[in-house]
Amino acid sequence: MDTLARAFSAPAFRELGYWLFRYRRTWRGSIVISIGNPLLFLTALGLGLGTLVDRENSAYLHGHSYLTFILPGILIAGVMQTAFLEASGPVMQSALPRGSYRAAASTPLEPTGILYGHLMYWTLRATQNAVLFTCVSLLFGTVDPARAPLLVLVAVLVAIAFAAPAAAWAVTVTRPSQINAMFRFVVLPLYMFSGTFFPIEQLPVPLQWVAWATPLWHGVDLGRTVALGTATPYGVLIHIGYLSVMVAVGLHVARRTYRRKLYV
Numbered sequence: 001m002d003t004l005a006r007a008f009s010a011p012a013f014r015e016l017g018y019w020l021f022r023y024r025r026t027w028r029g030s031i032v033i034s035i036g037n038p039l040l041f042l043t044a045l046g047l048g049l050g051t052l053v054d055r056e057n058s059a060y061l062h063g064h065s066y067l068t069f070i071l072p073g074i075l076i077a078g079v080m081q082t083a084f085l086e087a088s089g090p091v092m093q094s095a096l097p098r099g100s101y102r103a104a105a106s107t108p109l110e111p112t113g114i115l116y117g118h119l120m121y122w123t124l125r126a127t128q129n130a131v132l133f134t135c136v137s138l139l140f141g142t143v144d145p146a147r148a149p150l151l152v153l154v155a156v157l158v159a160i161a162f163a164a165p166a167a168a169w170a171v172t173v174t175r176p177s178q179i180n181a182m183f184r185f186v187v188l189p190l191y192m193f194s195g196t197f198f199p200i201e202q203l204p205v206p207l208q209w210v211a212w213a214t215p216l217w218h219g220v221d222l223g224r225t226v227a228l229g230t231a232t233p234y235g236v237l238i239h240i241g242y243l244s245v246m247v248a249v250g251l252h253v254a255r256r257t258y259r260r261k262l263y264v
Contacts, residue, residue: 011109015117018100023121030125034132041074042067042140045197064228071142072151072223073196075133079126079155080162080216084187086122087163088179091170094118095261101171102262111258115251119163126159127152143227150226158219161243164250171254171261190216195224218242 023030045067094101104114130152137143143151173179193200193211200211211217222239225231 011113012116012120015104015109015114016120017117018104019118019121020124023125031128031132034129035136037078038074038133038136042071042136042142045070045074067140068142068228069224070197071137072227073194073220075130075137075151075155076158076219076223077191077194077196077216078133079130079159080190080219081187082129083122083126083159083163084166084183086125087118087166088170088173088182089176091118091167092173092176092179095171096174105262111262112255114262115167115254115258118167119160119251122163123156123160126156126163130155130159144229147227147229151223154219154223154226157240157243157247158216158223161215161219161246161250164247164254166250168250168254168257171257190214193217194220196220215242215246 091101093099096102101114105111133155134143134148134152138145138148169182170179191197193203193207193214194216195211196216200208200217203211218239222231222236222243225235
């Protein structure tokens with residue numbers, strides 16, 4: 001309860017206001033990208049490549065079209081990637097000697113307020129992207145309107161699960177090359193084992209075990225089963241539990257690293 005109270009405290013909302021003030025300069029372009037990306041993916045991978053895949057009637061798709069199969073995965077993977085980028089580069093720059101975190105820390109704002117305010121901003125951005133992506137998908141008829149809100153909630157949970165640990169680490173980083181290396185050698189390879197573009201059942205058994213251990217697979221599988229109506233209580237509990245642990249651990253470590261880095 002104490003953590004929840006701090007997350008929604010007045011100082012946290014003041015930090016949120018700062019990021020929203022900055023966002024008002026770029027929100028138009030952000031919305032265009034949030035709408036354009038799903039249109040490109042749905043057209044190229046769904047209506048283009050999907051027609052070739054559907055001709056084979058693959059048993060791995062369990063009777064679903066390829067477009068319907070990949071859409072939840074693309075949303076979840078895209079939200080994950082955006083969450084990492086939003087919670088790494090901007091955090092590193094803000095924590096530098098002339099960054100905005102330093103200016104905020106010199107006021108009555110505490111490091112935890114700075115963290116939670118920025119986290120609320122990431123959550124709003126993830127919600128915006130997920131809602132717009134899902135709305136475009138509804139126009140294509142690839143998502144059941146009754147399940148669309150649940151898919152958005154899953155996307156937001158995945159975004160927080162990746163943003164919190166990323167921020168906990170990025171606040172200690174001093175060189176952009178470190179973030180580039182993390183993105184190239186850790187974040188991008190997650191796509192290979194996530195089941196975003198193909199079922200992981202097609203992988204060799206040892207690699208399937210690797211996939212089951214990766215956080216993106218849990219997010220993609222949760223989003224896909226929710227969107228397709230094939231979710232089971234047991235599977236949902238495992239996926240939500242895994243992602244919730246990521247959120248809890250990420251926030252715990254972030255509170256420590258933010259305090260250590262920004263305490264003045």
